[in-house]
Amino acid sequence: MNRTARLYALVEELRAVAPRPVTVAALAARFEVSTRTVQRDLQALMATGVPVRTAPGRGGGWSIDPEMTLPPVRFTPEEASALAVALAATGATAPYAGAARTAAQKIAASMTGAASVAAQELATRIVALPAPSDATVRTAVEQALTTSTALRLSYTDAAGRESDRVVEPAGLLTADGRWYLIAWCHTRQAGRGFRLDRITAAAPTTEPAHPHDLTELLRGSAAAGAVRPATLASLAPARVTS
Missing domain, CATH: 2.30.30 (SH3 type barrels.)
Incomplete structure (x- = not known):
């Protein structure tokens, strides 16, 4: 399982048991990777705005707020390409450009298979002239x-x-x-x-x-x-x- 697929699967694993926390050791065993890898993945999810949180101590672990996340969404390659174009058109001067950027990161983390490949391929073929932004x-x-x-x-x-x-x-x-x-x-x-x-x-x-x-x-x-x-x-x- 590549990292993008694992990030998506981590979110769904936490959603399945929410609001109960899951330990890093349990997640590492579930995905057959090291605890260090899981810890790094969870920190990456947190950095992109996914509402995961950690509670220390006995009975603690990582959890997610299910009301703040989307259920599984499956994109076709055509839908993934359309999203790539739409997000590229949201330049730095557009309203809510910052929120669009974090939304794009979450969408990218959720895509797998042909949809992910299509979006990545198209993303390498879109360029834009930078515009001044206040x-x-x-x-x-x-x-x-x-x-x-x-x-x-x-x-x-x-x-x-x-x-x-x-x-x-x-x-x-x-x-x-x-x-x-x-x-x-x-x-x-x-x-x-x-x-x-x-x-x-x-x-x-x-x-x-x-x-x-x-x-x-x-x-x-x-x-x-x-x-x-x-x-x-x-x-x-x-x-x-x-």
Whole structure:
């Protein structure tokens, strides 16, 4: 069993008995490797964000939070290739790029067989030109969206005009490889779009953001025809119609 397959199997072994802990010695015997190898694998899982933890002393060992992990997922080679392309398109300037990177590590650790080979092969054939990234701005935007709080930002528009504003984030728009924050602007008292790479500074506030309908904010703008990407349909709640 190669290391990638063993990492995946370790997670499933811990899930099977959760929340009870398992000793390193028991895991080493189960996978017929040394205790040192198991210890190194468990530390690697922890480093990539897998919710494994250790408890010392009598009755202790390694365990996992089953509510924080996914059940076994089997990808076809085509699905694995699609994931590789999608993750490559999530550049450093995209919202939640850091979370996408750790998600990619978890997905890679779960893939075995033909799917793993297909993803690895395609990954060696994708390159990207690096783009400047302001992690502080991106993190502030992510936090404001996640916590539904107002955001204070400095912005430079297409004409080079600079302004400071307080906005209430409503959502994100992606178009032609660029990302825009769609928000209710306190200054304009209207919906506005702010290109993320033109936000020169951003800081979350403690002021709660009022709920705003994304479609309504886009109405009358060049992005009025924007629709939810089909790939996200399974993540969004279904609308109830009467």
